[in-house]
Amino acid sequence: MIDRPSGSVIIRRTASLLVSLVQLFALYVLFFGQYGPGGGFVAGVMIAASLVFGLLVFGEDSATSQRATRLLAADGVGLLLFVAVGGLCLIGGGEFLNYSEAPIPGLDSAARRYLGILMTQIGVAMDVAVAAVSIVFSLSRSVATEETDA
Amino acid sequence: MTYSFELPLLALLILTAGGAIIVKELISAVLILGAYSFFLALVWAWLGAADVAFVEAVVGAGLATVFFLLTLSQTSPEDTRIRRPPPPIIAVIALPLLGLLLLYAANDLPAFADPGAPASVHVSPHYIENSLADTRTPNVVTSVLMDYRVLDTLIETVVVFTSGIACWLLLRRDAE
Structure with missing residues (x-):
């Protein structure tokens, strides 16, 4: 399904507008998650959805879709970021993921926890985005190779 | 308390859930399930759970539908047609009774926003x-x-x- 671009000019034109708009909104949801609805998980899924939309419309060989392919190299980085924040709290002398003990000078406890929440949310967003895009790739590529085998 | 918004939403939920079970083609069932997720997101938003509504709309109506469609695009049409044998008689009797039991138990739940x-x-x-x-x-x-x-x-x-x-x-x- 993702091996060839869509033929309709309406779909391609709409997609080229929507993909970047959805990514912008995903960033808004990620960084505004502490004030409004949303957060890391939704932002990650939205980034993945915009990349998958680009894959479905432009095909996997297009320049737009190369971003999705490159994203796969970041598999596990989000989870590492999450755990690294927890480890930082251990270094600061607190419990695992107790942000208020993170050794960041010049911040009070509440600001440290605010920063900790933000960093872990970025980690969750990266993890979810990579996982969703990689599932789409594994779902669609297995058949492409089967067809060449036949 | 009026139910001008809840009742149409509930009707749409039941309609889409039933439709997803009844239709013959898996691909129609997938699209109807996407619509079901969207109505469910509206229910969450109506109940004030904006975060849950967000996730339901993006994951249920968006990404899960794409996963299903990608999977279906790789199966042959005769595999995606659903053969439905008639349900066994015990299920026809027991499942409505189970539903009644659940409704009876729901009486003991605390009221909404209590x-x-x-x-x-x-x-x-x-x-x-x-x-x-x-x-x-x-x-x-x-x-x-x-x-x-x-x-x-x-x-x-x-x-x-x-x-x-x-x-x-x-x-x-x-x-x-």
Whole structure:
């Protein structure tokens, strides 16, 4: 399904507008998650959805879709970021993921926890985005190779 | 209390859920399920659970539908037609009884938005009162997910990571 671009000019034109708009909104949801609805998980899924939309419309060989392919190299980085924040709290002398003990000078406890929440949310967003895009790739590529085998 | 918004939503939910079961083609069932998720997101939004509505709309109506469609696009049409044998007689009798039992049990649930409900008096007041002072995060849902209960979220992230790896290992074959 993702091996060839869509033929309709309406779909391609709409997609080229929507993909970047959805990514912008995903960033808004990620960084505004502490004030409004949303957060890391939704932002990650939205980034993945915009990349998958680009894959479905432009095909996997297009320049737009190369971003999705490159994203796969970041598999596990989000989870590492999450755990690294927890480890930082251990270094600061607190419990695992107790942000208020993170050794960041010049911040009070509440600001440290605010920063900790933000960093872990970025980690969750990266993890979810990579996982969703990689599932789409594994779902669609297995058949492409089967067809060449036949 | 009027139900001008709830009743049409409930009707649409039941209609789409029933339609997804009744239709003959799997691809129609997938699209109807996407519509069902969207109506469910409206229900969450109506109940005030904006974060849950967000996830339901993006995951249920968006990404899950794409996963289903990608899977269906790789199966042949005769595999995606559904053959439905008539349900066994015991299921026809037992399932409505089970539904009645659940409705009877639902009488004992606390009323919606009841401040004295057990879920609202245990740890929720502490989170709601201290979230802003503790974490400078006005959205209590975020501060519970990412700070007070962050270990749960960490394990959920591990689960998502593992699912991505598992799909890759199970489904992907090398192009070479």
